[in-house]
Amino acid sequence: xxxxxxxxxxxxxxxxxxxxxxxxxxxxxxxxxxxxxxxxxxxxxxxxxxxxxxxxxxxxxxxxxxxxxxxxxxxxxxxxxxxxxxxxxxxxxxxxxxxxxxxxxxxxxxxxxxxxxxxxxxxxxxxxxxxxxxxxxxxxxxxxxxxxxxxxxxxxxxxxxxxxxxxxxxxxxxxxxxxxxxxxxxxxxxxxxxxxxxxxxxxxxxxxxxxxxxxxxxxxxxxxxxxxxxxxxxxxxxxxxxxxxxxxxxxxxxxxxx
Amino acid sequence: xxxxxxxxxxxxxxxxxxxxxxxxxxxxxxxxxxxxxxxxxxxxxxxxxxxxxxxxxxxxxxxxxxxxxxxxxxxxxxxxxxxxxxxxxxxxxxxxxxxxxxxxxxxxxxxxxxxxxxxxxxxxxxxxxxxxxxxxxxxxxxxxxxxxxxxxxxxxxxxxxxxxxxxxxxxxxxxxxxxxxxxxxxxxxxxxxxxxxxxxxxxxxxxxxxxxxxxxxxxxxxxxxxxxxxxxxxxxxxxxxxxxxxxxxxxxxxxxxxxxxxxxxxxxxxxxxxxxxxxxxxxxxxxxxxxxxxxxxxxxxxxxxxxxxxxxxxxxxxxxxxxxxxxxxxxxx
Numbered sequence: 237x238x239x240x241x242x243x244x245x246x247x248x249x250x251x252x253x254x255x256x257x258x259x260x261x262x263x264x265x266x267x268x269x270x271x272x273x274x275x276x277x278x279x280x281x282x283x284x285x286x287x288x289x290x291x292x293x294x295x296x297x298x299x300x301x302x303x304x305x306x307x308x309x310x311x312x313x314x315x316x317x318x319x320x321x322x323x324x325x326x327x328x329x330x331x332x333x334x335x336x337x338x339x340x341x342x343x344x345x346x347x348x349x350x351x352x353x354x355x356x357x358x359x360x361x362x363x364x365x366x367x368x369x370x371x372x373x374x375x376x377x378x379x380x381x382x383x384x385x386x387x388x389x390x391x392x393x394x395x396x397x398x399x400x401x402x403x404x405x406x407x408x409x410x411x412x413x414x415x416x417x418x419x420x421x422x423x424x425x426x427x428x429x430x431x432x433x434x435x436x437x438x439x440x441x442x443x444x445x446x447x448x449x450x451x452x453x454x455x456x457x458x459x460x461x462x463x464x465x466x467x468x469x470x471x472x473x474x475x476x477x478x479x480x481x482x483x484x485x486x487x488x489x490x491x492x493x494x
Numbered sequence: 495x496x497x498x499x500x501x502x503x504x505x506x507x508x509x510x511x512x513x514x515x516x517x518x519x520x521x522x523x524x525x526x527x528x529x530x531x532x533x534x535x536x537x538x539x540x541x542x543x544x545x546x547x548x549x550x551x552x553x554x555x556x557x558x559x560x561x562x563x564x565x566x567x568x569x570x571x572x573x574x575x576x577x578x579x580x581x582x583x584x585x586x587x588x589x590x591x592x593x594x595x596x597x598x599x600x601x602x603x604x605x606x607x608x609x610x611x612x613x614x615x616x617x618x619x620x621x622x623x624x625x626x627x628x629x630x631x632x633x634x635x636x637x638x639x640x641x642x643x644x645x646x647x648x649x650x651x652x653x654x655x656x657x658x659x660x661x662x663x664x665x666x667x668x669x670x671x672x673x674x675x676x677x678x679x680x681x682x683x684x685x686x687x688x689x690x691x692x693x694x695x696x697x698x699x700x701x702x703x704x705x706x707x708x709x710x711x712x713x714x715x716x717x718x719x720x721x722x723x724x725x726x727x728x729x730x731x732x733x734x735x736x737x738x739x740x741x742x743x744x745x746x747x748x749x750x751x752x753x754x755x756x757x758x759x760x761x762x763x764x765x766x767x768x769x770x771x772x773x774x775x776x777x778x779x780x781x782x783x784x785x786x787x788x789x790x791x792x793x794x795x796x797x798x799x800x801x802x803x804x805x806x807x808x809x810x811x812x813x814x815x816x817x818x819x820x821x822x823x824x825x826x827x
Binding site: 292294321329349 | 618670707708711712713714715716717718721725726729730732
């Protein structure tokens with residue numbers, strides 16, 4: 237049940253510091269959109285405004301609109317908790333709950349959302365682990381702790397946990413930056429499969445990765461340290477990496493930055 | 495597309511291995527040697543002190559127990575001046591364990607709640623002051639708690655005792671015959687207040703160390719604040735809270751002056767927590783030591799040995815609980 241994200245005039249603050257300014261873009265359903273840009277340009281901050289995680293940070297606040305299909309995530313009376321149940325997130329460092337088994341990790345979100353019978357739960361856990369290409373590796377040790385898995389497996393476990401609740405959107409904040417190339421490849425393959433069911437937004441520092449996995453690429457930049465980050469352009473990935481319309485994008489992707 | 499460059503911060507280059515030969519013999523440098531000696535010496539000293547205490551307790555206790563006419567573990571009397579002497583620790587063991595359990599039942603939930611409030615709910619600016627007040631509680635000498643308990647707590651317990659007797663008296667545990675409330679429940683409440691700061695402080699430290707990424711993982715799944723605590727914070731802090739509780743329990747088991755000041759000691763076991771009477775190891779030693787004969791002191795030391803053993807058992811049990819779920823511990827994160 238992938239949904240379209242429509243952002244208009246979004247500005248986010250940390251206390252009085254403006255982190256990103258006036259960002260507008262549309263993210264199509266069942267596609268992968270990559271955010272690239274130098275460190276500190278606000279791409280992670282922007283990602284976190286899409287599931288209202290930004291405001292969890294002390295002093296974090298947001299102005300502007302984020303429409304998920306037609307619903308404004310920042311509208312009056314919208315509960316951020318229910319937003320996060322619709323918009324899943326995978327983090328930079330794999331963060332399975334260390335005190336839970338593999339099974340319980342995947343079931344964690346389901347148990348929050350409602351009462352499932354044991355058999356339903358097992359089915360969903362199996363389906364999610366298969367969806368995350370992890371089932372074959374862990375099916376014999378579902379009740380072992382998730383922290384015993386390798387980094388790449390842990391990250392796929394986190395993906396399984398996120399997709400188990402069938403979100404409309406999946407946000408990924410540099411999901412491969414803590415992983416080795418083989419594990420990275422596994423996650424990238426997985427992203428290709430997941431985009432058939434979800435709207436995926438991925439922040440990455442690795443431009444080859446953006447080129448490999450995404451359909452659309454957004455380039456963020458900031459004028460200087462301390463200045464708010466801005467969206468420079470968003471376009472089809474092929475175009476961004478071959479013939480971007482803004483000179484700064486070209487400079488960044490060709491390594492001639494600054 | 496040009497050559498894509500890695501924009502992330504590259505790790506600093508590893509320091510070149512030193513060719514200085516002294517570096518290879520690390521432990522023989524004077525600084526290392528001194529530190530090794532100090533830390534090893536401290537470790538050995540600790541073991542020696544523990545062994546010395548155990549030997550002293552066991553030796554003096556054996557002098558007394560060998561002459562005890564009654565069964566040392568089950569006798570309900572403490573007559574060390576009789577010929578032959580007749581004494582046992584049954585009442586003391588019961589009172590010590592019961593008052594400590596009461597204290598733990600009251601203190602642990604409250605302490606965990608305070609710790610969670612301070613780490614996850616309280617506005618930042620009042621966290622410091624509240625933590626400071628709790629630290630102050632820990633600094634009050636136990637005799638002051640005892641005086642406060644005897645002069646303020648005891649006279650004000652009658653209302654609670656009457657209420658408990660009215661509604662829960664049928665259980666037997668909360669029945670009350672109307673005696674002065676110098677009972678195990680009052681002692682337990684006082685002990686709970688005394689052990690609250692240590693449990694709160696240690697739990698607060700543990701909860702503060704829950705990695706942000708675990709809390710964010712729960713939040714991103716759509717957990718409410720309470721669900722974040724239940725999914726990420728409490729499981730992560732579990733072993734720490736157990737350790738904190740053991741520190742508190744150790745203090746409750748061994749507390750002397752506060753118990754001696756509040757309790758009306760008798761040498762019998764009450765089913766009710768409300769009726770006055772009973773005793774604890776530490777309180778009994780403190781009350782009797784001054785006027786005890788040489789033999790009486792050996793008998794008191796024998797009771798101290800039992801307290802020592804109980805404390806060891808409790809700590810062992812706690813460690814076993816923590817070890818049993820080690821592979822799920824937050825330390826693997």
